[in-house]
Amino acid sequence: MxxxxxxxxxxxxxxxxxxxxxxxxxxxxxxxxxxxxxxxxxxxxxxxxxxxxxxxxxxxxxxxxxxxxxxxxFPDPKLLPNNIEDRAEMRRLVSWFDDKFNREVTQKLVYERITKKIIGEGYPEAKNVKLGMHNIKFHMDYMSSLLEYRQWLAGNEMTLADFAAAAHFSVLDYSRDVDWDRSNLVKDWYAKIKSRPAFRSLLADHLAGFPQPPHYADLDF
Amino acid sequence: MxxxxxxxxxxxxxxxxxxxxxxxxxxxxxxxxxxxxxxxxxxxxxxxxxxxxxxxxxxxxxxxxxxxxxxxxFPDPKLLPNNIEDRAEMRRLVSWFDDKFNREVTQKLVYERITKKIIGEGYPEAKNVKLGMHNIKFHMDYMSSLLEYRQWLAGNEMTLADFAAAAHFSVLDYSRDVDWDRSNLVKDWYAKIKSRPAFRSLLADHLAGFPQPPHYADLDF
The missing domain is CATH 3.40.30.10 (Glutaredoxin)
Incomplete structure (x- = not known):
C-alpha cells in the first residue's frame, strides 16, 4: 500500500x-x-x-x-484527454494553476492568512493579501471564458487540469477567499467536481485554530 | 513550419x-x-x-x-526513459530545475544581473545575488551525487531532465555564475551535452551590452 x-x-x-x-x-x-x-x-x-x-x-x-x-x-479512469493536442492544452492549464495561479493567488491568500501562522512565520502581509484578492478576479474571469465553450477546463472531459484547479479553489474556499457570485460558470464547475466521491476526504479536513467556513463542505453552496 | x-x-x-x-x-x-x-x-x-x-x-x-x-x-529521438518509474524520476528532476532551482538560483543570479537591466527594472539586489551564489553550490553538489552513479541526470539515458538542467546552466554560464571547478562530474556532464549539435544555436546567442564570457562557447572550457 x-x-x-x-x-x-x-x-x-x-x-x-x-x-x-x-x-x-x-x-x-x-x-x-x-x-x-x-x-x-x-x-x-x-x-x-x-x-x-x-x-x-x-x-x-x-x-x-x-x-x-x-x-x-493506473490508467483507469484516465484523467488525460485522448489526443496529443488536447493533452498539451491540459498540461498548459496544470502548469498555469500550479505555477502562475499559485504565485499570484494561493500563495498571496492561503499562505499569508493560514500557512504562515501554522509554520510560525507570523502575520499576513496586507499588501500581499490585497494583491491576491485582486488577482483572483482576473483568474476567475479567465476560467469563465474557458467554461463558456467547454464542459471542463481543458475540454469536454474531466482531466488533471480540473483537479489542479479544484485543489487550489478548495484551499481558497477554506480561507474564505472565493467570491462565488463572481461567475456562475466557475461556481457550477466547482459544484460538479466537489460532489465527486474523491472530494469527500478534502471536505472532511479540519485545521486546529482555523474552523471550516459554513459553506465549505456543503455541496449546495 | x-x-x-x-x-x-x-x-x-x-x-x-x-x-x-x-x-x-x-x-x-x-x-x-x-x-x-x-x-x-x-x-x-x-x-x-x-x-x-x-x-x-x-x-x-x-x-x-x-x-x-x-x-x-515527434517521438524520434525519444527524450523520455522507457519505463514508468524512470519517467517519474525524470519529471521530478524537470520540475526541480524549473521550479526550485529556478527560484533559488537562476532568478537570483541571471534575472538580477541581466534580465532586470534588459526589461528596465533596475540594478541587481546584492542580497539576492549573494543567496543565489550560495544556493548554486548546494545544487551542484546534489547533481554531483546523482552523477556519481548515473551517466545522465535521470539515469543512463539522456532525457528532458538533462535539457532542463543544461538550459539553466547555459544562462548561468553566460552570466559567469558557474564555478566549474566545484564538480568534475557536473563539468563533464555539461561538456557532454554542450557538444551536441542541438546546443550550437544557444552558444551563438549574443546579447547587446552583455558580451559572452570567453569560455561560454568553448567546448573545451
Missing part, C-alpha cells in the same frame, strides 16, 4: 489526493510537518517538500511527476 | 529550443519582448509569457506542456 506524506492545505497535495481517490488507489495519509525538516523525511525527499508518495518499490516526489506516474501506472 | 516566440536568456525557452533541435524540427526563432505586452502576442498567449510555439494548427504555451507535446508528436 502507498503512504502519502502531505500537508492538509497544500494544493499540490490535494491534487494528488484527488487523483489517488478518483482512481480508487488505497493509501495511508500521513501529515508531514515539512517545515520541521524531520531527518527521515529528508531521506525520502532531499528537498523536504510535500507531497511524497511511497511504497516498498518506489518513492515519488513533485506533484506533476506523481500525477503523470499515476496516470501511466 | 513552427514559429517559436522566445527570449534568449530564458531557461524555459532554451529547454524547448534544445528539444526542437535535437528532434530536428524546423522552426523560425522570433525574439519576443514579452515585458512590452504586445497585443498580438497576448492574443497568442493571454498570460504574456514565453515560450510560445505555434503553427497553422496549434498554439502551445508553458515549456513543460510544449516538451511533452513534442515528445508525443
Amino acid at each position: 502507498f503512504r502519502f506524506f502531505h500537508a492538509p492545505l497544500s494544493p499540490f497535495c490535494r491534487k494528488v489526493r484527488l487523483v489517488l481517490s478518483e482512481k480508487k488507489i488505497e493509501f495511508e495519509l500521513i501529515e508531514e510537518k515539512y517545515w520541521e525538516k524531520r531527518e527521515d523525511f529528508l531521506t525520502l525527499n532531499p528537498f523536504g517538500q510535500v507531497p511524497v508518495l511511497q511504497n516498498s518499490e518506489i518513492t515519488l516526489a513533485e506533484s506533476s511527476a506523481i500525477c503523470e506516474y499515476l496516470n501511466e501506472k | 513552427f514559429r517559436f516566440f522566445h527570449a534568449p536568456l530564458s531557461p524555459f525557452c532554451r529547454k524547448v529550443r534544445l528539444v526542437l533541435s535535437e528532434k530536428k524540427i524546423e522552426f523560425e526563432l522570433i525574439e519576443e519582448k514579452y515585458w512590452e505586452k504586445r497585443e498580438d502576442f497576448l492574443t497568442l498567449n493571454p498570460f504574456g509569457q514565453v515560450p510560445v510555439l505555434q503553427n497553422s494548427e496549434i498554439t502551445l504555451a508553458e515549456s513543460s506542456a510544449i516538451c511533452e507535446y513534442l515528445n508525443e508528436k
Whole structure:
C-alpha cells in the first residue's frame, strides 16, 4: 500500500489526493510537518517538500511527476484527454494553476492568512493579501471564458487540469477567499467536481485554530 | 513550419529550443519582448509569457506542456526513459530545475544581473545575488551525487531532465555564475551535452551590452 506524506492545505497535495481517490488507489495519509525538516523525511525527499508518495518499490516526489506516474501506472479512469493536442492544452492549464495561479493567488491568500501562522512565520502581509484578492478576479474571469465553450477546463472531459484547479479553489474556499457570485460558470464547475466521491476526504479536513467556513463542505453552496 | 516566440536568456525557452533541435524540427526563432505586452502576442498567449510555439494548427504555451507535446508528436529521438518509474524520476528532476532551482538560483543570479537591466527594472539586489551564489553550490553538489552513479541526470539515458538542467546552466554560464571547478562530474556532464549539435544555436546567442564570457562557447572550457 502507498503512504502519502502531505500537508492538509497544500494544493499540490490535494491534487494528488484527488487523483489517488478518483482512481480508487488505497493509501495511508500521513501529515508531514515539512517545515520541521524531520531527518527521515529528508531521506525520502532531499528537498523536504510535500507531497511524497511511497511504497516498498518506489518513492515519488513533485506533484506533476506523481500525477503523470499515476496516470501511466493506473490508467483507469484516465484523467488525460485522448489526443496529443488536447493533452498539451491540459498540461498548459496544470502548469498555469500550479505555477502562475499559485504565485499570484494561493500563495498571496492561503499562505499569508493560514500557512504562515501554522509554520510560525507570523502575520499576513496586507499588501500581499490585497494583491491576491485582486488577482483572483482576473483568474476567475479567465476560467469563465474557458467554461463558456467547454464542459471542463481543458475540454469536454474531466482531466488533471480540473483537479489542479479544484485543489487550489478548495484551499481558497477554506480561507474564505472565493467570491462565488463572481461567475456562475466557475461556481457550477466547482459544484460538479466537489460532489465527486474523491472530494469527500478534502471536505472532511479540519485545521486546529482555523474552523471550516459554513459553506465549505456543503455541496449546495 | 513552427514559429517559436522566445527570449534568449530564458531557461524555459532554451529547454524547448534544445528539444526542437535535437528532434530536428524546423522552426523560425522570433525574439519576443514579452515585458512590452504586445497585443498580438497576448492574443497568442493571454498570460504574456514565453515560450510560445505555434503553427497553422496549434498554439502551445508553458515549456513543460510544449516538451511533452513534442515528445508525443515527434517521438524520434525519444527524450523520455522507457519505463514508468524512470519517467517519474525524470519529471521530478524537470520540475526541480524549473521550479526550485529556478527560484533559488537562476532568478537570483541571471534575472538580477541581466534580465532586470534588459526589461528596465533596475540594478541587481546584492542580497539576492549573494543567496543565489550560495544556493548554486548546494545544487551542484546534489547533481554531483546523482552523477556519481548515473551517466545522465535521470539515469543512463539522456532525457528532458538533462535539457532542463543544461538550459539553466547555459544562462548561468553566460552570466559567469558557474564555478566549474566545484564538480568534475557536473563539468563533464555539461561538456557532454554542450557538444551536441542541438546546443550550437544557444552558444551563438549574443546579447547587446552583455558580451559572452570567453569560455561560454568553448567546448573545451
